[in-house]
Amino acid sequence: MSLGEVYFTAAQIRHRVGELGAExxxxxxxxxxxxxxxxxxxIVFATDLSRCIRIHHALDFLQxxxxxxxxxxxxxxxxxxxxxxxxxxxxxxxxxTGLTLNYLCKTIRLRAPSSLAIVTLLDRPYxxxxxLPVRYVGFTVPDELFVGxxxxxxxxxxxLPDLHVFRRDRGHVSLTDSRAGRRASR
Amino acid sequence: xxxxxxxxxxFRGTEPPRFANRAELECAKILDYYGVPWEYEPRTxxxxxxxxxxxxxxxxxxxxxxxxxxxLEVTVMKQSLVTRKNRKLRKLRARYPEVNAKLFYKRxxxxxxxxxxxxxxx
Numbered sequence: 001m002s003l004g005e006v007y008f009t010a011a012q013i014r015h016r017v018g019e020l021g022a023e024x025x026x027x028x029x030x031x032x033x034x035x036x037x038x039x040x041x042x043i044v045f046a047t048d049l050s051r052c053i054r055i056h057h058a059l060d061f062l063q064x065x066x067x068x069x070x071x072x073x074x075x076x077x078x079x080x081x082x083x084x085x086x087x088x089x090x091x092x093x094x095x096x097t098g099l100t101l102n103y104l105c106k107t108i109r110l111r112a113p114s115s116l117a118i119v120t121l122l123d124r125p126y127x128x129x130x131x132l133p134v135r136y137v138g139f140t141v142p143d144e145l146f147v148g149x150x151x152x153x154x155x156x157x158x159x160l161p162d163l164h165v166f167r168r169d170r171g172h173v174s175l176t177d178s179r180a181g182r183r184a185s186r
Numbered sequence: 187x188x189x190x191x192x193x194x195x196x197f198r199g200t201e202p203p204r205f206a207n208r209a210e211l212e213c214a215k216i217l218d219y220y221g222v223p224w225e226y227e228p229r230t231x232x233x234x235x236x237x238x239x240x241x242x243x244x245x246x247x248x249x250x251x252x253x254x255x256x257x258l259e260v261t262v263m264k265q266s267l268v269t270r271k272n273r274k275l276r277k278l279r280a281r282y283p284e285v286n287a288k289l290f291y292k293r294x295x296x297x298x299x300x301x302x303x304x305x306x307x308x
Contacts, residue, residue, distance in 0.1 A: 065220055067299055072195065097294055099220040106221070127294060130222070130254050143293065 003157070003164045008139065010161035013121075013149055016138050017045070020119060021052025024089065024136060031087045032114070033057035036079065038064065038104065041093040044150030044158065045121045045138075049091060064100065073103050088113040093150055094141075096124040098132045105132060111118065122146070194218050198252060200223040210248055213290060216298045217249070225250040229257075231276045231285070245274045247287055257287035262295070277287040 008016075009186055024033075033053070037046040039061055063077040088108055095101055101118065108116055119136035124143060147153050148160030157164070192211070196218045197203065200234045203226035210226075218223045228250045234243040247257035259269050259275065271289060278287055 067216065072219055072221060099216070099298060101221060101222050102222065122211075129256060129258070129290075139306060164271070166215065 003160075004166045005164065006039060006162045006173060007046075007141070007144070007146065007165040008149075008163040010149075011161060013138075017048050017121075018052045020136050020138060021049055021054070024049075024119065025053045025055045028057070028089070029055055032085070034081060034086045034088050034113075036083075036088055036108065037061045037091045039077065040158070041105050041150050041152065042091050042121075043052070044180070045093055046091040049119065062104075064104070073100075075107075082111075083108065084112045085114050087115045088117075089135075090118045092120040093120040094124070094134065094146075095120045095134055096127040097122045098128050098130045101132055102130040109155060121149075191270065192218075196221055196223045197199055197225070198223045199228060203227075206248075207262075209260050209292070209295065212295055212299065213258070216295065219249070220298070222251060223253055225252065229279055232276065233281060243277075245278055247278075247281045249290075257285065258290045259287065260295075262292040278288045289302055 020068060027034060033055065033133045035046060035050060035053075035057060037043060037059060041162040043061075046059070050057070052183075053083070058081065060079045060081045060083075061077065062075060062079050065074040065076050090101070090104065090108070092101060095118070105116060105118075106152050119138075120134060121138040122141045123134065123139070127143065145153075145166040146158040148165050149163045150158050151163065152158045153166070190216060194203075194214065197214070203214065205226070206216065212223065214226070218252055227246050227248060230244050231247040232241050232244050235241055242243050247259045249258040249260070250256070251258065259271055268289060268291075275289065278285060
């Protein structure tokens with residue numbers, strides 16, 4: 001397996017996730033916190049983050065249909081929980097243009113949560129097209145392709161503990177005609 | 187270039203859009219897919235005018251997103267080759283500081299299309 005260099009080590013990620021968890025615990029103390037996790041890329045981050053939030057909270061999951069399979073976004077898996085009146089925190093792996101997350105926020109707001117905010121491990125704010133309630137950011141990153149720590153390439157590499165960067169011109173993988181999971185590059 | 191027709195749901199313009207290339211069509215489809223209202227080339231900005239008022243340089247961004255009050259210019263060129271479009275954007279911002287405009291790169295399209303290589307020449 002040939003991967004690009006490590007961009008963030010597992011230890012660096014663990015430290016930052018711990019800081020995020022402590023900050024979220026302070027902000028949501030005494031509130032009805034629900035972590036909403038879009039599948040699949042966010043799951044590694046979400047499970048680590050959840051264990052760092054030392055207040056009572058719940059987890060729920062949803063999955064959006066991939067682009068190109070219909071005329072509009074559809075939920076492949078909806079939330080199990082009723083989110084009305086609850087404090088919803090969407091746990092994302094990466095935010096860039098924000099178009100997908102914007103759709104998700106609109107959908108969730110229709111269900112009248114008490115509050116809605118976003119925590120993301122990685123952020124590319126310079127690529128943002130729509131305004132989003134991103135309250136917590138792990139790392140602001142350059143416009144690169146990442147794998148590991150939940151980020152995949154054709155459903156591979158999610159399990160790697162470190163976050164690696166692929167550079168398109170180094171030939172670590174053949175990108176041409178490759179179809180990758182959106183989490184790897186979104 | 188004959189581009190496929192598409193029944194757009196989030197299009198907010200009046201005249202049916204006539205896209206100049208495949209990348210613009212792909213961008214429109216993606217905006218539509220994610221339910222982001224859009225217009226196609228609704229406004230031309232004068233960047234330079236002669237003393238007689240004649241327009242010397244103008245810029246018509248490809249898309250306008252009314253909910254975001256944002257103009258988008260699509261480019262499928264490599265980011266190192268977008269100097270000309272960036273220069274136009276800088277001139278636009280200097281002359282119209284109230285206007286919000288961004289470049290929409292090939293990589294943005296690829297990310298949203300969930301693939302690493304989108305063939306815009308097809």
